[in-house]
Amino acid sequence: MxxxxxxxxxxxxxxxxxxxxxxxxxxxxxxxxxxxxxxxxxxxxxxxxxxxxxxxxxxxxxxxxxxxxxxxxxxxxxxxxxxxxxxxxxxxxxxxxxxxxxxxxxxxxxxxxxxxxxxxxxxxxxxxxxxxxxxxxxxxxxxxxxxxxxxxxxxxxxxxxxxxxxxxxxxxxxxxxVGSGPSQVYDVSPHNLFPKVFATLMRGEPARINGDDYATPDGTCVRDxxxxxxxxxxxxxxxxxxxxxxxxxxxxxLGSGAGTSVREIVDAMRDVTGIATEPLVGPRRPGDPARIVAAGDLAARDLAWETRFTIHSMVRTAWEAMPRG
CATH class of the missing domain: 3.40.50.720 (NAD(P)-binding Rossmann-like Domain)
Incomplete structure (x- = not known):
């Protein structure tokens, strides 16, 4: 060992x-x-x-x-x-x-x-x-x-x-x-998307989407x-x-090769948390590309890389690990 x-x-x-x-x-x-x-x-x-x-x-x-x-x-x-x-x-x-x-x-x-x-x-x-x-x-x-x-x-x-x-x-x-393992170790960063949106929802405020007119399936940016x-x-x-x-x-x-839209993330967060606030759609942020994802082919070949979690399971494990109060 x-x-x-x-x-x-x-x-x-x-x-x-x-x-x-x-x-x-x-x-x-x-x-x-x-x-x-x-x-x-x-x-x-x-x-x-x-x-x-x-x-x-x-x-x-x-x-x-x-x-x-x-x-x-x-x-x-x-x-x-x-x-x-x-x-x-x-x-x-x-x-x-x-x-x-x-x-x-x-x-x-x-x-x-x-x-x-x-x-x-x-x-x-x-x-x-x-x-x-x-x-x-x-x-x-x-x-x-x-x-x-x-x-x-x-x-x-x-x-x-x-x-x-x-x-x-x-x-x-x-x-x-994103997400959390069985150890319940959670993302402590106030700058990262999941903890930031969770905190917003727990305050009773709507999540914010920056632009919904991109050339993507639902109009919002796609990220990995x-x-x-x-x-x-x-x-x-x-x-x-x-x-x-x-x-x-x-x-x-280490990428999914597909990505998830901001709207899909927000919808999954509402489903998992049960906090049904309608997101606030604002203007685009300058410099935000419509879609960026990473291919993980080499890592799959050499490092047994695979993405095994759905977006709902990513949100659920993150939400379950987040401290309350």
């Missing part, structure tokens, strides 16, 4: 990854400074190291102490909109944090890395379906920082190729992560939503492949 360190392991995505690792028979160590993560999110059977990703010595010590063969790097500042207000903080956490991690891995001789990246690296693509070959044109410091972190990882793979501990790595890109359990399982499959020495692509998209 091999141990993996999960940075950001007490967060929404990271804690689900920790749970998936344990279920797959790996040992898991959650590494988190608890700035946004929650101690109670770390599942039983996992160890928690409370420390900062920018602390090279602490990361190195955690890797050595627990004999970690690899890292799943989920720690970071994940708010695209807010990153425009706080670009230096975003780069510090996402770029400097990745550089610190790579230094610590080299010092500890830890060879495997799965990076939790973002489809934000694509910006607003010219194509409706994003593939790994789609040009990266990030439009926020968040998307830029994720792309730079991927470059850092790529360069470290090259730099260590002939060393005693060559780095093997892959990056996983995805759009909107993936369930956090499916996402966590893909991270674990990537870790397993690296642990077994199987070659992986440098990047994979």
């Amino acid at each position: 091999t141990a993996w360190l999960v940075t950001g392991g007490a967060g929404y995505i990271g804690a689900h990854v920790v749970s998936a690792l344990l279920e797959a028979g790996f040992e898991a160590v959650a590494y988190d400074n608890l700035s946004t993560g929650k101690r109670r999110f770390v599942p039983g059977g996992a160890r928690l190291v409370e420390a900062d990703i920018l602390d090279t010595d602490a990361v190195t010590a955690a890797l050595r102490t627990h004999g970690c063969v690899g890292v799943i790097h989920c720690a970071g500042y994940k708010y695209a909109g807010e990153s425009v207000k706080y670009p230096t903080h975003t780069y510090l956490q996402n770029v400097s944090g990745t550089a610190t991690l790579l230094e610590a891995m080299a010092a500890a001789g830890t060879r495997n890395l799965v990076f939790s990246s973002s489809a934000g690296v694509y910006g607003t693509p010219d194509t409706e379906v994003v593939t790994e070959d789609t040009e990266c044109r990030p439009e926020s410091p968040y998307g830029e920082s994720k792309l730079v972190a991927e470059w850092l990882i790529r360069d470290q793979v090259t730099a260590t190729a002939s060393s005693d501990a060559p780095l093997a790595a892959t990056s996983l890109r995805y759009f909107n992560v 939503y993936v369930h956090v359990v499916d996402l966590a399982n893909a991270h674990v499959e990537a870790a397993r492949a690296l642990d077994e020495g199987r070659p992986l692509e440098p990047v994979y998209n």
Whole structure:
């Protein structure tokens, strides 16, 4: 049984990854400074190291102490909109944090890395379906920082190729992560769609739809939503492949290939919550493309990637996990 360190392991995505690792028979160590993560999110059977990703010595010590063969790097500042207000903080956490991690891995001789990246690296693509070959044109410091972190990882793979501990790595890109697993770990972000709309509905206010005159089946924007359990399982499959020495692509998209409209999301939320308010339709937001989804063909081939949840089950699991009051 091999141990993996999960940075950001007490967060929404990271804690689900920790749970998936344990279920797959790996040992898991959650590494988190608890700035946004929650101690109670770390599942039983996992160890928690409370420390900062920018602390090279602490990361190195955690890797050595627990004999970690690899890292799943989920720690970071994940708010695209807010990153425009706080670009230096975003780069510090996402770029400097990745550089610190790579230094610590080299010092500890830890060879495997799965990076939790973002489809934000694509910006607003010219194509409706994003593939790994789609040009990266990030439009926020968040998307830029994720792309730079991927470059850092790529360069470290090259730099260590002939060393005693060559780095093997892959990056996983995805759009909107929603839902909750059986552990009842919920999305704590006030900026993400599901918690934001849930809070609006619980206040008795209507959800807002920005434009209903797009060239889509119901006139509202179509986006890609993936369930956090499916996402966590893909991270674990990537870790397993690296642990077994199987070659992986440098990047994979984790997408549905189909997408869901904003109207379908709002309707599902009304069905699941029983809060039957009519959504308020406003004007389009500048720059919002009609449809963006990611193809997951490569991940299906190499990482057993599949989207197993309907939009109603995504909403239901998220709603059941949300705290009340």
